[in-house]
Amino acid sequence: MKFKGYAGLFLHVNLTTGKLKKVPLDEKLALEYLGGAGFCSRILYDRIKPGTDPLSPENVLMFATGPLTGTLFPQASRYVVAAKSPLTEIWGESHAAGHWGPELKYAGYDAIVVEGRSAKPVYLRIDDDAVELKEAGDLWGKTTHETDDILRKDMGDPYVKVASIGPAGENLVRYAAIMNDRERCAARSGLGAVMGSKKLKAIVVRGSKDIEVAEADKYLEFIDELQKRMLAHPFTEGRVKYGTTYLIELMQEIGRLPTYNMRQGVFEEYEKISGETIRKKYLVKPRACFSCVQRCGRYTKVDKGPFAFIGGSPEFETQSSLGSRCGVSNVEAVLFAHYLCNAYGMDGISTGATISWAMECYDVGILTKKDTGGIDLSWGNYETLIQLITMIAKRKGFGDLLAEGSYRAARKIGRGSEKYVMHVKKQEIAAQEPRAQKSMGLAAVTAARGADHLYAFPVLDEVSFKDTIEERFGKEYLPEIADRLNPKYKGLMVKECEDYMVVVESVGVCKYGTQIPPVYYYDDISKALKLTCGMNVSEERLRLIGERIVNLNRAFNAREGISRKDDILPERLTKEPSPKGPAKGQVVELEEMLREYYTLRGWNIESGLPAKQKLLELGLGEVAEELEEKLLQVTSPTPRKKPPGYG
Amino acid sequence: MPYLHADPLECTGCRICELSCAFLHEHVLNPKKARVRVVRREEGQDIPVACRHCEKPACIEACPEGAIRKVEKTGLVVINQKKCTGCTLCVDACPYDAIFMHPSRHVAINCTLCGFCVKQCPVRCLEIVKGE
Known part of the structure; x- marks a missing residue:
């Protein structure tokens, strides 16, 4: 090599x-x-x-x-x-x-x-x-x-x-x-x-082999400078102190904290499950991943009681999914629920989201104790939360249905339970109530793996990194682009963030530090590739590679029958105004943002699929040929053939 | 005797010390060439392990080649890499598991107390202390 x-x-x-x-x-x-x-x-x-x-x-x-x-x-x-x-x-x-x-x-x-x-x-x-x-x-x-x-x-x-x-x-x-x-x-x-x-x-x-460095004489100086920039960033102090757990407080403040299966974006009892509560009562220490100066990982301990454990603590996603999303305010139960998800090896986001879907169905009377085998699914029932996690992992009783995820569970139950499934392309939406941050609504829809905040991770307008937005996108898009409630220019933001984030996940570094806080950008990655690998990859080339990967992911999905018809949010988020909190009255203006996004991507607005010209530009000629056939199918009304065994 | 020390609850386990050590001494990135290693133990402990430069070093007694000696003036335990045959008896003898085998040269290596990792540690938890 x-x-x-x-x-x-x-x-x-x-x-x-x-x-x-x-x-x-x-x-x-x-x-x-x-x-x-x-x-x-x-x-x-x-x-x-x-x-x-x-x-x-x-x-x-x-x-x-x-x-x-x-x-x-x-x-x-x-x-x-x-x-x-x-x-x-x-x-x-x-x-x-x-x-x-x-x-x-x-x-x-x-x-x-x-x-x-x-x-x-x-x-x-x-x-x-x-x-x-x-x-x-x-x-x-x-x-x-x-x-x-x-x-x-x-x-x-x-x-x-x-x-x-x-x-x-x-x-x-x-x-x-x-x-x-x-x-x-x-x-x-x-x-x-x-x-x-x-x-x-x-x-x-x-492993005991070397990773060689191309320009060893310049390497340490470069790394020193990168580390110093991170440690000096005003955001880092809070990250060290709380990891991401403090987002409970911040998201409550902007009304973006998924609560009661995303009925609303504020939780009356948020303080009980907050970052501050975890830090004060349960934090043992911050624990870092390899080569990390930010150390967002938390190590926590619940001393006694039914939820006693020592181990990793939830970060914001699981903390809110197993907490506010299910209306659970017993913090020790939330910590223990997360510990169980890790032990059984289960996504805390989809676990919490699927349980919260069932809780809402129970709340509105679609599910009863007859369906659940006697389990009380009332909002906030933390004993149920703990009980169900084990039942899901082992596919026991009612847990067997929930192990299918909320989309399939609702299809099986019917009775109108489908409309309470908070998903995109069958994956549960993560802990971003998008009515309070429009870019997150679009990001969930366009992400390659179904509902996902990380594919684009458009967090720049979340707590407004206005200077970074200006640097990365240009002054001409301000102030709208930095306003989280304004759908304008969010197509641009999501497109650019997707291209960058897939590059970040391709070189093997973390989204923390490249996106939040936004310390490193294409120029740093280009320089790192030069000094570490001896590769000359310009910023422009990196952007092209990002676009290539996003288009290839989309092509993979197009081959499976995905098109614009699947780029949708649950009606709750696009039609029902947020009922309370700072985002009260808001809906996600998805169509407007999607049109901008497809246009900037060079994708066909009707099909939502990459146009041939775009794929050729990206050096994906053979993919273009394969997709051309697909495009014709999408624009004609032939139904998609499903693989056997899936409904 | 002086040795490298950190509070296992202060250390975050990022292993920047390992990489820095290996890079300084060997100009490559490879934790297995570091003279300091962070052991992660449950109950939240991250323990940077490095040569304790003991008063009565078990490694010296174990070495059949006479390749290890204690420098009186500094108190440091020094391994003569030319004399070392890579028999690993010192590694087995060390009560702190703090002597390591170099993965490609197959000789024993230990912390020289150069202090580079102390400077590079992002949480500033490493220090050179004077022990018993």
């Missing part, structure tokens, strides 16, 4: 045949897609055939790091996992930090491509060059925490790193997560269920 920074090898694992293969990293692929999310976008577009059942052996599961993963670039701790999602049946992608991704690179691999299905439970053991599949019969059924303990003990080495699934992944819960380093979580898209369907329990890694 010509470039430094990369490990230089892909590991291919066929679980059906048990064959393992190491393939040198293709330089062209590195130049066109960088790594991480980019690698996944290209390889899985080529490898996963349209219509593939996500839980079949034909689905391909990929873990990928970026060229900066495992380096001293601040927050260079990330890896990406991708496959076709069992929750959405479209593009599935999830990201996590911690220490596992860097360890994979130190073992000598940029990525792992997993295909097939093992007959028996196995785990993959990587010890530098020595790679083997080992029986995991004894591990099957264990929580992710137990798996981590057992595998570290087996290797006789406290420094090895483990990524695993828990019972939720084994039981094919459609929003099962992949956990690494005990508390870090590739949560969304249900990729833990893909791992479970392949009978792959864990990947344990030990």
Whole structure:
């Protein structure tokens, strides 16, 4: 491999045949897609055939790091996992930090491509060059925490790193997560269920190889400057003190805190589950991911009572999903619920959102104790919350229905419960009440993996980083673009943020520091690639690569039948004015924002699909040919053929 | 004797010290070439482990090559890498698990108390203390 920074090898694992293969990293692929999310976008577009059942052996599961993963670039701790999602049946992608991704690179691999299905439970053991599949019969059924303990003990080495699934992944819960380093979580898209369907329990890694640096003489000076800029940013102090838990207070203040299944954006009892409450009563310490100066991870302890535990604390997403969204104000229950989600390996967002959907159905009388097996689903019932998490992970009783996610559960129940499902493309909307921040409404709709705040992560107008907005977008769009309630220029914001965020997830660094606080931008990444890898990738090229990845993700979805008709929000958010709080009276003006977005993307406004010209510009000629056929189908009224077994 | 120390609850476990150490001594990024390693233990502890430069070093007694000595003036335990054969007996003997094998040169390495990691630690939790 010509470039430094990369490990230089892909590991291919066929679980059906048990064959393992190491393939040198293709330089062209590195130049066109960088790594991480980019690698996944290209390889899985080529490898996963349209219509593939996500839980079949034909689905391909990929873990990928970026060229900066495992380096001293601040927050260079990330890896990406991708496959076709069992929750959405479209593009599935999830990201996590911690220490596992860097360890994979130190073992000598940029990525792992997993295909097939093992007959028996196995785990993959990587010890530098020595790679083997080992029986995991004894591990099957264990929580992710137990798996981590057992595998570290087996290797006789406290420094090895483990990524695993828990019972939720084994039981094919459609929003099962992949956990690494005990508390870090590739949560969304249900990729833990893909791992479970392949009978792959864990990947344990030990690495001792070098990541070489291209311009070693200039490297430390550059890193020093980057770290100093981060530590000096006014936002960092709060991040160190609270992680993201303080967003409960901030989002309450702007009316964007999902409450009672997104009926409203304010929670009367928000103080009970707030960042300040957690810091004062339960925080043990902040715990950092690899190479991170911001240390947003929280380590917490509940001393006694039914919810006693010690371990990772929720960040804002799970804190609000398991808290305000279900009307739960018992903070110890929220902390413990999150701990259980991690132990079982389950996405805290979809877990909380699915339970809150059921609670609303119970509240309006669609669901009764007859349906739930006697469980009281009243708002705020924290005992129910705790009970249901275990039932979902084990698919017991009423939990079996909820394990399908709110979209499928509602389809099964019917009786008008569908309108209470807060989803886009079958994935539950995360903790952004979009009526209080319009850019988040658009972002949820355009994201490749279904409802998602992270694909664009348009947080710049959230607490108004006005200077950054001016720097990144230009003065001419102010003041509207920085006004979170104004839909104007949000198409521009979401488009630009998507392109940048996929680049960030491709090089292997964190969205914290690149987007919030917005300390580093394309110029820093370009310079980092030069000094670390010896790659000359201009800012302009980086932008093009970002656009290429977004278009390829969209093409993947288009092949599965996705088009403009699917780019929608629940009616609650577009038609029912927000009932109370600072965003009272607001709805999401989606159509207006979408039109701007499609236009800037160079996508067809009627179909919402990339125009041929755009794909050619991005060097995706063969994709254009494949899509052309699709475009004709979308504009004619032939119904989409569904893959068997899904409804 | 002087040694590197940090409060396990102050240390966040970011491992910037490991990377900085390896980069300073070896010009590559590789935690397994660092003279300091952060062990993450449950109940929230992150423990930077480095040579304690003991009063009566077990490693010196264990070394069959006479490759390890204690420098009287500074109190530092120094490994002569030319004499080291990579037998790992010192690694096994160390009560603090603080001597490491270099993964490519296959010789024992330990903290030289250069202080670079102290300077690079973003939470400023590392310090060189005088122990018993």
